[in-house]
Amino acid sequence: MSQHHYCNTNTSNYGIPVAPPHILQVEMADDVEMADADTVYSVSEPYTSLKSPASSKPQKTSSEKSVNSYHDIKPAVVWSIPQQPKKGIDFTTLLPAELCSYIISFLDFDSLLTVPKVCRVWASLFYVDELWRIRTTENNWRLKMPDDASTLSEEENSWYYWYKQRYQLETRWNLGQVATHYLVGHIESVYCLQFDDEKIITGSRDRSIKVWSLQRYQCTHTLNGHQGSVLCLKYNDDMIVSGSSDHTVIVWDMKTKRIKATLNGHTDGVSDISFDKRYIVSSSKDTSIRIWDSRTFQPVLMIVGHLGSVNAIQLRGDFLVSASNDRMIKLWQVSTGALIREFSGHENGLACVQYDGKRIISGSNDRTIRVWDAETGVCTMKLEGHRGLVRNLRFDGDKIVSAGYDRSIRVWDIK
Numbered sequence: 001m002s003q004h005h006y007c008n009t010n011t012s013n014y015g016i017p018v019a020p021p022h023i024l025q026v027e028m029a030d031d032v033e034m035a036d037a038d039t040v041y042s043v044s045e046p047y048t049s050l051k052s053p054a055s056s057k058p059q060k061t062s063s064e065k066s067v068n069s070y071h072d073i074k075p076a077v078v079w080s081i082p083q084q085p086k087k088g089i090d091f092t093t094l095l096p097a098e099l100c101s102y103i104i105s106f107l108d109f110d111s112l113l114t115v116p117k118v119c120r121v122w123a124s125l126f127y128v129d130e131l132w133r134i135r136t137t138e139n140n141w142r143l144k145m146p147d148d149a150s151t152l153s154e155e156e157n158s159w160y161y162w163y164k165q166r167y168q169l170e171t172r173w174n175l176g177q178v179a180t181h182y183l184v185g186h187i188e189s190v191y192c193l194q195f196d197d198e199k200i201i202t203g204s205r206d207r208s209i210k211v212w213s214l215q216r217y218q219c220t221h222t223l224n225g226h227q228g229s230v231l232c233l234k235y236n237d238d239m240i241v242s243g244s245s246d247h248t249v250i251v252w253d254m255k256t257k258r259i260k261a262t263l264n265g266h267t268d269g270v271s272d273i274s275f276d277k278r279y280i281v282s283s284s285k286d287t288s289i290r291i292w293d294s295r296t297f298q299p300v301l302m303i304v305g306h307l308g309s310v311n312a313i314q315l316r317g318d319f320l321v322s323a324s325n326d327r328m329i330k331l332w333q334v335s336t337g338a339l340i341r342e343f344s345g346h347e348n349g350l351a352c353v354q355y356d357g358k359r360i361i362s363g364s365n366d367r368t369i370r371v372w373d374a375e376t377g378v379c380t381m382k383l384e385g386h387r388g389l390v391r392n393l394r395f396d397g398d399k400i401v402s403a404g405y406d407r408s409i410r411v412w413d414i415k
Contacts, residue, residue: 092121101128105135132159140397141166144197173399173411183212185219192232203230203242211257221257225250234273241280243270249282251297261297265290274315279334281320283310289322291334303337305330314355321360321374325349329362331374343372345379352392361400363390369402371414383412 092100104115104125116123125131136143136159143162146152155161172178188205195201199220200212209223209230228246235241239260240252249263249270268285275281279300280292289303289310308325319340320332329343329350348365355361359380360372369390371381388405395401400412 092125097125097128101125101131105131109135127158127160129159132163136163136166139166176411181217183217183219185210185212185222188229191229194233194235201233201235201240203233205229207244209233209240209242209252223252223257225252225259225262228269231269232272234275236275241273241275243273243282243284245269247284249273249280249292251280263290263292263297263299265299265302268309271310272312274313274320276315279315281313281315281334283313283322285309287324289313289320289332291337301334301337303332305332305339308349311349311351312353314353316355316357319355319357321353321355323350323353323362327364329353329360329372331360341374341377343377343379345370351389354393354395356395359395361393361395363393363402363404365389367404369393369400369412381414383414385410385412 091103095103104112107115112126116126141163143166145162149157183200183202186202186204186206186208190202190204193200193202195214198214200214201209202212203209207224207226207228207230209226210219211221211223212218213220223240226242226244226246226248228244230242230244233240233242235254237254239254241249242252243249247264247266247268247270249266250259251261251263252258253260263280263282266282266284266286266288270282270284272283273280275294278294280294280297281289282292283289287304287306287308287310290299291301291303292298293300303322306322306324306326306328310322310324312323314321315334318334320334322330322332324330327344327346327349329346330339331341331343332338333340343360343362346362346364346366346368350362350364352363353360355374358374360374362370362372364370367384367386367388367390369383369386370379371383372379383400386402386404386406386408390402390404393400393402395414398413398415400414401409402412403409
């Protein structure tokens with residue numbers, strides 16, 4: 001490709017090469033004739049068109065040095081005035097810290113996480129304890145905190161720490177992220193269990209009850225006393241109550257792990273236990289429900305109303321909910337034994353039930369879980385997914401955890 005050299009043939013410029021024509025920039029090049037200070041630009045015309053006032057300089061004579069000016073190319077110039085960025089107001093410089101903290105509490109969670117990245121002042125607002133107390137309350141989260149606050153570290157002694165722990169727990173529930181540990185000790189099937197933050201207590205077909213440490217995942221105590229499979233158990237800080245296929249209910253001292261009382265009366269296996277400081281309530285395959293005094297262990301009342309095995313019960317205040325093989329759920333008044341309401345809808349026998357005072361959750365051999373309004377008796381929700389009998393369930397707030405004969409554990413959101 002041939003190269004073009006632009007040179008002025010006039011010797012008056014001393015043979016210095018002249019640059020090729022180019023688009024004029026805002027700051028004129030040195031080899032371009034500069035306009036006078038009073039030269040006016042025309043906005044309506046291309047940038048290179050100049051309008052000189054009437055009192056312009058006189059024309060140069062031929063004897064003076066000529067300066068080459070390239071005004072023959074007139075590019076289209078788009079005039080634009082640089083936009084000044086809009087300046088926001090940092091309200092943290094104008095308002096009290098308490099009001100600033102209240103304002104950012106309205107942010108959604110993802111937006112809130114960006115607050116400490118703004119600056120140190122904003123970061124200090126992010127860690128205000130009241131902000132995380134409000135967040136915890138809004139989510140209706142219940143926190144299990146040590147009774148003795150003096151045992152807490154500086155980090156643990158803040159709402160932000162406990163909110164973060166609860167948030168991580170919720171995330172693991174939603175994603176199904178779990179750590180699995182196996183407790184080996186029973187020589188037959190495990191039929192029932194209850195647990196807290198420190199221990200798990202299990203009942204088995206091998207007729208024993210075992211207490212396990214959750215710190216070491218080891219069995220710390222074994223309780224022997226039943227002559228048949230341990231079908232159900234419940235405990236509190238003072239005692240363990242268990243029911244067996246040997247037709248008996250045994251009350252154990254939690255501290256000594258020794259038998260305090262044996263309750264006789266049922267004529268078939270004891271399927272479920274529920275108790276509080278007033279009553280111990282047991283249900284049985286003999287279709288009856290028996291109520292005992294929690295202090296004297298003497299019988300108080302027997303309720304007969306189901307037409308099949310009573311497989312599950314739940315005591316709440318002066319009310320008792322029972323679920324049976326006859327497909328019925330019944331709500332009773334404990335102090336009188338009177339039937340208050342019946343709930344029908346399941347197509348097969350029921351295996352489990354839970355009651356919180358307002359809602360009743362039931363699981364059945366028809367493979368469904370149903371949510372009932374305890375006040376009206378109306379079924380408000382039907383959950384399908386299990387491929388076998390729904391054997392057990394628990395619920396807390398807006399979550400239900402269920403276990404079925406299809407060997408699956410399912411978590412349900414009932415919001």
